[in-house]
Every structure is written in structure tokens, then in C-alpha cells.
Amino acid sequence: MKNRSGFYFLGSVTVLYLALWASSPGKTCDALKASGAIFIRIIPVLFFVLLLMGLIDYFFSPESISRYLGERSGIRGWLLAISAGVLSHGPIYAWYPMLKDLRDKGMKTGLVAVFLYNRAIKIPLLPVLIYYFGVAFAAVLLVYMIAASVIEGKIIEITEKRGEQTSLSI
Amino acid sequence: MTKQAGNIFTSFRKAFRVFGQMLPVLLGVILLLGLLPAFVSKKMISAVFTGRALQDTVVGAAIGSVAAGNPITSYIIGGELLKEGTSLFAVTAFIVAWVTVGVVQLPAEISVFGKRFAVIRNSLSFILAILVAAATVTTLAVLP
Numbered sequence: 001m002k003n004r005s006g007f008y009f010l011g012s013v014t015v016l017y018l019a020l021w022a023s024s025p026g027k028t029c030d031a032l033k034a035s036g037a038i039f040i041r042i043i044p045v046l047f048f049v050l051l052l053m054g055l056i057d058y059f060f061s062p063e064s065i066s067r068y069l070g071e072r073s074g075i076r077g078w079l080l081a082i083s084a085g086v087l088s089h090g091p092i093y094a095w096y097p098m099l100k101d102l103r104d105k106g107m108k109t110g111l112v113a114v115f116l117y118n119r120a121i122k123i124p125l126l127p128v129l130i131y132y133f134g135v136a137f138a139a140v141l142l143v144y145m146i147a148a149s150v151i152e153g154k155i156i157e158i159t160e161k162r163g164e165q166t167s168l169s170i
Numbered sequence: 171m172t173k174q175a176g177n178i179f180t181s182f183r184k185a186f187r188v189f190g191q192m193l194p195v196l197l198g199v200i201l202l203l204g205l206l207p208a209f210v211s212k213k214m215i216s217a218v219f220t221g222r223a224l225q226d227t228v229v230g231a232a233i234g235s236v237a238a239g240n241p242i243t244s245y246i247i248g249g250e251l252l253k254e255g256t257s258l259f260a261v262t263a264f265i266v267a268w269v270t271v272g273v274v275q276l277p278a279e280i281s282v283f284g285k286r287f288a289v290i291r292n293s294l295s296f297i298l299a300i301l302v303a304a305a306t307v308t309t310l311a312v313l314p
Contacts, residue, residue, distance in 0.1 A: 005195075005280075005281040006191065006192065006193075006194035006195040006198070006278075006281055007194050009194065009195055009198045009277050009278065009281055010194040010195070010197055010198040010201075012198075012277075013198040013201045013202055014201075016205075017201065017205075020205070020209075024209075027208045027209055028208070030207075030208040031201075031204040031205045031207075031208035031209070032201075032204060033204075034203075034204035034207055034208060035200050035201045035203065035204030036204075038200050038203055038204060039197075039200050042200075046189075046196075049189075050185055050186070050189050053184075053185035053188065053189065054178070054181045054182035054184075054185040055181070057181035057182075057184050057185060058177075058178050058181035058182075092272065092275065093195075093196055093199045093200075093272075093275050093278055094196070096192060096195070096196075096278065096279070096282045096283075097188050097189050097191075097192040097282075099282075099283075100188070100192070100282050100283065101185075101188050103283070109283075109287060112283065112287075113287075113291050113294075116291065117270055117295065119269070120241070120266070120269035120270045122241060125241055125242060125245075128242050128245050129245055131245075132245045132246070132248065132249040132252075133245075133248075133249070136310060136313060137306070137310060140306050140309050140310055140313075141262065141266070141302070141306045144302045144305050144306050144309075145266065145270075145302060148270075148298040148301070148302050151298065152291065152294045152295065152298060155290075155294055156287065156290060156291060156294070159286075159290055160286075160287075163286060
């Protein structure tokens with residue numbers, strides 16, 4: 001990501017905070033404290049993602065990533081993306097750097113979407129979901145969510161291919 | 171499987187570089203997430219449901235898309251909404267959209283994966299939240 005869009009984004013959020021500070025300093029201060037708490041909470045996850053990125057780069061060449069998660073990965077790629085999404089821990093945005101890295105090395109875009117969708121299924125949180133909504137609800141919901149992730153991945157794959165064909169024909 | 175060239179230090183240096191480039195995006199998202207609990211209360215969320223199942227399902231998905239944070243919070247709010255009489259369709263759409271659609275993270279997602287991918291993925295997730303809610307509640311109704 002050589003462009004400066006990340007800095008522009010952070011700059012815009014800072015401007016928003018300054019504007020809110022002018023109108024509601026108390027609430028803005030609470031927001032800043034909440035952000036600090038979130039940051040502290042995700043530090044272990046960020047370290048884990050960083051470690052994983054380093055290890056993936058060391059052990060897997062772009063060719064092997066392409067074999068496991070690329071165009072010819074087949075059903076194994078889909079199962080791998082679903083499992084990795086379900087098993088991954090922490091907030092979704094903490095995984096953006098690793099996914100971008102994997103995509104740059106040949107991961108299919110559809111599988112990125114499948115991973116991101118399945119981040120919604122969190123095994124440690126299942127008891128809480130069951131407590132509020134019951135076992136049957138949790139089981140049925142999870143089955144439909146995994147199915148939805150595959151549908152989303154497939155549609156994104158098709159639209160990406162169409163996009164590539166359109167840009168090639170132009 | 172193992173890389174022929176390079177060493178573990180080079181791999182971690184690369185990982186740090188990619189991570190460092192992503193840091194402003196991550197900080198921006200975290201700062202935006204902090205704004206939600208400070209400026210949007212649970213009362214404000216429950217006030218927008220009307221009692222009409224179809225409309226509430228779309229509203230539930232929309233609120234879930236804008237809201238963000240730990241999924242447990244969505245289960246708690248969803249449980250409270252159910253107690254107050256909001257339909258299970260709406261509550262399910264709300265908790266599914268909460269974890270699959272990210273309006274707050276959208277600028278970050280665009281800057282990392284591109285506008286096309288981020289917009290299509292989030293739009294599809296929004297529609298799928300409604301469909302998953304409809305399928306889940308309908309299936310539960312026919313289960314013995």
C-alpha cells in the first residue's frame with residue numbers, strides 16, 4: 001500500500017474528533033478512552049497476526065499460497081478459508097494486513113471474502129449465543145452463515161472475473 | 171513448501187513493513203469504533219423498531235451494519251430487543267449484520283482491498299443478513 005490513503009483516513013478521523021470535541025468534549029473524551037481500551041485489548045491479536053505473517057512469508061512461497069488458496073485450490077481452498085475464518089481470533093480489521101499480503105501473493109479474492117464472513121462465527125462466543133437464543137437457533141444460524149459465506153465468495157469471484165474481462169477488453 | 175531463499179529475519183522485516191503501512195488504517199478504525207458507544211445508546215437502537223416484521227428486519231440489518239464492536243454486545247442488545255417484542259427476524263438480521271457488515275471499517279477495507287471489493291462485499295453481506303435471518307427463523311418454525 002504505497003498510497004497515502006491510510007494517512008488521509010486517519011487524518012479525517014482526527015478532524016472528526018476535533019469537530020466533536022468542540023461540541024461535546026465529555027462524550028469525545030469517553031470515545032477516546034473507549035478507543036484506548038480497544039487498542040490495548042487487541043495488542044495481543046496484532047502481535048499474533050504479525051507473527052503469523054512472518055511465519056507465512058518464511059514457510060510459504062507465493063507459488064504454494066497460490067496452490068492452497070489460489071485459482072486452482074478447489075474445494076480445499078474453500079474449506080481452508082472457512083476454517084481459518086472461524087478459528088481466527090480478535091477483530092476483523094486486525095486481519096487486514098495478513099489478508100492483503102496473502103492476496104498479493106495469489107490468494108483468490110472470493111476466499112478473502114469467505115474468510116472475512118466466517119470471522120463472524122466465533123466458537124468461544126457460542127455459549128453466549130446459545131444462552132440468549134437457544135441451541136437450535138445457534139445451530140441453524142451457523143449452518144446458514146457458512147452457506148452464505150460460500151455464496152458471497154462465489155459471487156465476488158464472478159464479479160472479479162467479469163471486472164478483469166471488462167478491463168482487458170478495454 | 172519452505173522458501174529456498176531468504177531467512178526468517180527478512181520474512182519478519184517484510185511483515186513489519188506491511189504492518190507498519192497498515193497502522194494508520196487500523197488506528198483510524200479503532201478511533202471510529204470508540205465513537206459508537208459514546209454517541210449511540212442502546213435506547214436509541216431499540217427506539218427505531220416499529221413492530222412491522224419486514225420493515226424491522228431491514229432496519230435491524232441496517233443498524234447492525236452501522237454498529238460495531240464485540241459480537242457479545244449484539245447478542246445482549248438482541249436479547250433485550252426480543253424481550254421488548256421485536257421480531258426474531260429483525261433481531262437475527264441485526265446480529266448477523268453486526269458481524270458481517272462493517273460500515274465503520276468500510277474506508278479501511280476500501281484502502282486495503284479496493285473500492286470494488288469492499289462495496290460489493292458489504293452490500294452482499296447486508297442482503298445476506300436479511301436472507302440468513304429469513305431462512306433461520308423459517309427453518310426454526312418448521313423444526314419439530
